[in-house]
Amino acid sequence: MAKSPDAFRTIREVADWLGVAAHVLRFWESKFTQIKPVKRAGGRRYYRPADMRLIGGIKVLLHDEGMTIRGVQRLLREDGVAAVAARSPELDPDMMVAEAQPAPSIAEVAREAANENTQNPTPRPAPAQPATQGVPLPLADGLAALKARKAVLKSLPEAQSAPILARLRKLQAGLMAAAHG
Structure with a gap:
């Protein structure tokens, strides 16, 4: 299954796209503070298309044009990130950003899957969940959103929903721990 055009890419996908080893990307991240991938549980890195550019x-400056790390750092300071990113090779068509089209939410994807796998073309919407009392507002909103997504996923066949539900349970536990810790 192909990823959404604006989906985050793993370090392996970015390394394969550029033809370098993953450890090279981690090294560059230590030398260039402008590289800021999203880090998730366990330290896994996820790169946005802008990060990839x-x-x-x-990579073009270091490997193809023979600049030094200091030279690229100076170029970033003087000309900015946009000037360096403009030298990037084209992203693969499946990695292009669809700026005007946001990625579908988990609930939308789950509804589509439910529509494909049931006789009833419109699944019941997830019930609205109230914010958890005593939890700071942003975390409470996150918990409510997770609970709503769980309700939608429970309408799917178990083979499809089990891995997603397990991940949502982990996220919920993390949010609860953050709220009380």
Whole structure:
């Protein structure tokens, strides 16, 4: 299944796109503070398309044009990130950003899957969940959103929903721990 055009990419996908080893990307991240991938549980890195363009430009400058790390750092300071990112090779068509089209939510994807796998073309909407009392507002909103997504996923066949529900339970536990810790 193909990823959404604006989906985050793993370090392996970015490394394969550029033709470098993953440890090279981690090294560049230590040398160029402008590279800021999203880090999730366990330290896994996820790169946005804008991150990929910057890294692509750095790769061109270092490997193809023979600049030094200090030279690229100076170029980033003087000309900015956009100038370096402009040197990046084209992203693969499946990695292009659809700026005007946001990625579908988990609930939308779950509804589509439910429509494909049931006789009833419109599944019941998830019931609205009240904010958890005593939890700071942003965390309470996150918990309510997770609970709503769980309700939608429970309408799917178990083989499809089990891995997603397990991940949602972990996220919920993390939010609860953050709220009380």
